[in-house]
Amino acid sequence: MNLGARKREALSGYFAISPWLIGFLAFIIGPILASLFLSFMKWDIITPPAFVGGGNYKRLIEDPLLYQCLKVTFIYTVFAIPLNLGFGLLVAILMNQGVKGINIFRTIFYMPAILSGVAVAILWQKIFNPHFGVLNPILKLLHIMPVLELVSSPVTWLYSEFWALPSFIIMNLWAVGGAMIIYLAALQGIPTHLFESADIDGASVWSKFRHITLPMLSPVILFNLIMGVIGSFQVFTSSYIMTGGGPNNATLFYVLNLYRQAFQYHRMGYGCALAWVLFIIIIVFTLLILKSSSAWVYYAGARRGK
Amino acid sequence: MTHSKITRRRIWTIAATIIILVGVFIILIPLFWMLTTSLKTYAEAESMAWLPRKPQWNNYFTALRAINFWRALGNTLLITFLAMTGHVFSCALVAYGFARLRFPFRDPLFVILLATMMIPAQVTMIPIFIEFRALGWVDTFYPLTVPAFLGGSAFFIFLLRQFFMTIPTELDDAARIDGCSHFGIFFKIILPLSKPALLTVALFSFMGNWNDFMGPLIYLNSPEKKTLALALQDFNSLYAVQPHLMMAASLVIMLPCLAIFFFAQRYFIKGMVITGVKG
Numbered sequence: 001m002n003l004g005a006r007k008r009e010a011l012s013g014y015f016a017i018s019p020w021l022i023g024f025l026a027f028i029i030g031p032i033l034a035s036l037f038l039s040f041m042k043w044d045i046i047t048p049p050a051f052v053g054g055g056n057y058k059r060l061i062e063d064p065l066l067y068q069c070l071k072v073t074f075i076y077t078v079f080a081i082p083l084n085l086g087f088g089l090l091v092a093i094l095m096n097q098g099v100k101g102i103n104i105f106r107t108i109f110y111m112p113a114i115l116s117g118v119a120v121a122i123l124w125q126k127i128f129n130p131h132f133g134v135l136n137p138i139l140k141l142l143h144i145m146p147v148l149e150l151v152s153s154p155v156t157w158l159y160s161e162f163w164a165l166p167s168f169i170i171m172n173l174w175a176v177g178g179a180m181i182i183y184l185a186a187l188q189g190i191p192t193h194l195f196e197s198a199d200i201d202g203a204s205v206w207s208k209f210r211h212i213t214l215p216m217l218s219p220v221i222l223f224n225l226i227m228g229v230i231g232s233f234q235v236f237t238s239s240y241i242m243t244g245g246g247p248n249n250a251t252l253f254y255v256l257n258l259y260r261q262a263f264q265y266h267r268m269g270y271g272c273a274l275a276w277v278l279f280i281i282i283i284v285f286t287l288l289i290l291k292s293s294s295a296w297v298y299y300a301g302a303r304r305g306k
Numbered sequence: 307m308t309h310s311k312i313t314r315r316r317i318w319t320i321a322a323t324i325i326i327l328v329g330v331f332i333i334l335i336p337l338f339w340m341l342t343t344s345l346k347t348y349a350e351a352e353s354m355a356w357l358p359r360k361p362q363w364n365n366y367f368t369a370l371r372a373i374n375f376w377r378a379l380g381n382t383l384l385i386t387f388l389a390m391t392g393h394v395f396s397c398a399l400v401a402y403g404f405a406r407l408r409f410p411f412r413d414p415l416f417v418i419l420l421a422t423m424m425i426p427a428q429v430t431m432i433p434i435f436i437e438f439r440a441l442g443w444v445d446t447f448y449p450l451t452v453p454a455f456l457g458g459s460a461f462f463i464f465l466l467r468q469f470f471m472t473i474p475t476e477l478d479d480a481a482r483i484d485g486c487s488h489f490g491i492f493f494k495i496i497l498p499l500s501k502p503a504l505l506t507v508a509l510f511s512f513m514g515n516w517n518d519f520m521g522p523l524i525y526l527n528s529p530e531k532k533t534l535a536l537a538l539q540d541f542n543s544l545y546a547v548q549p550h551l552m553m554a555a556s557l558v559i560m561l562p563c564l565a566i567f568f569f570a571q572r573y574f575i576k577g578m579v580i581t582g583v584k585g
Contacts, residue, residue, distance in 0.1 A: 009407055012488040016403025019396040020419065020457030027453055028422055031433035038433065045436075091329060097322040098315075107571060108330050114567050114574060117517030118535040119556040122542050123340055126549045132352055134339040174336065178578075185579040226424075234426050237519040241539060255428050262432050263524060271432050279429040286424055 032279075039272040049269065056273035066274070068249045069257040073233060075165060076253070080172045081228040085221065088179025093213070095180070096187045106177075106184065113178030121241035124171045128157035128242075158243050164250045168238060179224045186220040187213070215298035222289070222297050229285055233278065254278055344554035351550040362550070369555040372545065377530060378537040385450050385522075385533065386515040392454030393462055393511040394504055400457050401466035402492045406478065416467075423460045427520075435524060449525045450518070454511070462507045465577055469503035470496055506577040509570055513563055534559050 014021075039056055043049035060066055091109060095102050112120075127133045136155065139145045148155045152162035194212050203211070236255040239245060245252040245260075258278065262271030343351055345361040403409075404416050438449040457463060473496060481491050497504070522533045532540070538555055545551055567574065 006408075009488065010409035013403050013407035013409030013412065016407060016488075016492075017400045017415065019455065020400040020463065021415075023396075023453060023456030023458065024418070024422070026437070026456065027434055028425065028430060031430035031437070032425075034433035034436070035430065038436075045439075091326070094322040094326050098319050099323045099326060105326050105330055107568070108333055110571070110575070111564070111567060112333060112336075114513060115517075115560055115563055116513075118519050118538045118542075119517075119559045122538065122552055122556045123336060125542075126343070126552060127336055127339065129549070132354055132549050134335065134343075134354075137354055138335070174333065177333075181575055181578055185575070230424060230426060234428060236428075240519070240523075241542065258428060258431075259520070263435075268432055268436070275429045275432060278426065282424065282426060 035272040035275050038269050039276050041269040043268040044266045045268055046266070052269065056270045059270065060273050060277065065249070065252065065257055066277075069252045069254045072165060072250070072252050073235070073254040076168060076235065077229060077232040079166075080169045080232055081225065083169065084172055084176055084228060085179055085224055087173060087176045088224070089183050089217070089221075091176060092180045092183035092187055093209075095184060106181070110177035110181050113175040113181070115175075117237055118241055121238045124167075124174075124238070125158065125242045128167050130154070130156040130159065133157075158251075159247060161247050161250045164243055164247060167242075168235070168251060171238065179228070182220055182224060183217060186217050190216045218297040219299060222293050226286055226289055229289065230282060233282055233285075340553045340557055343549055344557050346550045348548065348550060351548075365550050365554040366558065369541075369551040370558065372551065373534070373537040373541045373555055374529075374532075375534075375537075375555075375558070378532050378534045381447075381531060382516060382533040382535075385447050386512055388447070388451040389454040389458075389515045390508050390511045392451060392456075393458045394508050396455050396457055397459060397462040397507060398466055398497065398500070398504060399492070401463045401470055402496055404463070405467045405470035406475075406491070406496070407488060419460050419463060423464065431520075431524070438525070444525055445527045445531060446525075447531070450515070450521050459511075462510065466500070466503055466507060469500055473499050502573060502576065505570070506573040509566060509573055510577060512566065516563060 038049070040051060040053060041049040042052045042055065095106060095109075099105065127135050130136055135157070136145065139148065139155075145155065148163075152160065154160065155163055157163045157167045190212065194216075195208060198208050198212060234255055235253045236259065239251050239253045239256045240259070243251045245256050254274075255278075258271055258274045261267045261274060342357055344365055345363070346355065346358040346365075347362055350358055404412065404419070434449075435444075438444060441448075443449050477495050477499075478491050481495055486494065517535065518533075519535045519539070522536045523539075526532060526536060538559055541555060542552060
């Protein structure tokens, strides 16, 4: 009887997770294996596929576009993610200083983070426009423009090989509220007695930040970091719409290159090789970050759910 | 001493408030500019006038006609609601299995599920396209809706499972004594008690599909099947130099997301917090 009940439970369990199991086979593990297989083929999707061995990978290594899209994606990641995490933390800490009206401010900061897609990309494309966009007049008004012109002139943003990629980094900062909201929740979860006992010991603001706030936030920083890096390797819509990868491939993000090879030039096998390289890069980065985390992430032993 | 401490504390709060106000101002400029530009005449938009002299509400009619708004809206709503239904039901069922039922290999399978959250969709995009093409599903809505019914999103499953774990198991036991089956418990206890979490998933799913660009770009070709995102992109490549019309169309398409966000903000925050802080 007991055994029967257990069997029934196991059967119900498998039934419950069956949609995911089917989806996992059909849309994750199957396609991953298929794409590995296809990456050794040459296939334009019309004529039958032909086996080319390591041909796609050999071509990949010789393809200047691969290095260009890797360079663009890496530079973007290296600047956009730390800036986003840093500003997110700064805003969250400022909000947590007993500021009045925090609910309204939090809403406004968080709002851009939930907006995405074509409409946002078009909005920023117009903001950066040197003829009618709003950004350059503001920069002139604040006398920031001459400084930027010293760095690289003219400051035509998406039309400038130098300024195009920074434009994407600035746009990403607009959505800083996504990281902020998670920090803020974590900040509010730090037990106040930690700060009280530090106060009794006469700790300074900085040392409280350094020795209480940062360690308590480190698991959340790790989460934001991993999600941010994975996200930055997936930038597509904004580059497709705002610049189409230009000028002169200055904003050719990895996935835009992948999309073009596969769906515009119909190089399915080559596209799969690109996809596999992306997959391996993301795994390596995630593992590196996770591995480094034991050195800087602090897990309180008795962390409770509530 | 305490007195100076209180003063210092107050100065600190005021400084923080000022910096935040500056930030709020910066965050709002793009949206404010979007709204004012959408109401300008072409000449005003071109000459960078700060405000329209007379609001041109007509821009909205012109822009929406140009993107064939009603048809694109119908397509987008159909895809969005089908996918949302699929996500909510299939992810809840799977999450229930992982949260409440015991079966061999449950924990390793759950670890695999978590690991799949790290796999970007672009890695599997090409073989999945080939799969759907073999099924003859290109230029239909199936590729954009069917996967949602098959577990769809590991993130949603994880979020719901975390929520289900907080429901006391005593309720299940009591129901079981009353003769309730596993799926009876799912429908009569777990689902009704999880409305906030289910709503969170529904809203995330809605936003994701409403804004999705790559999926429709790959799968939909015929003009009468285009979604709002695709229609907007087409319009932009034709009318890129008409900022007032582009801003009007973009604002209309953003509006449902803004509205949902203002009315259901706490569900988004809850969803982010469950997965970000407690995960």
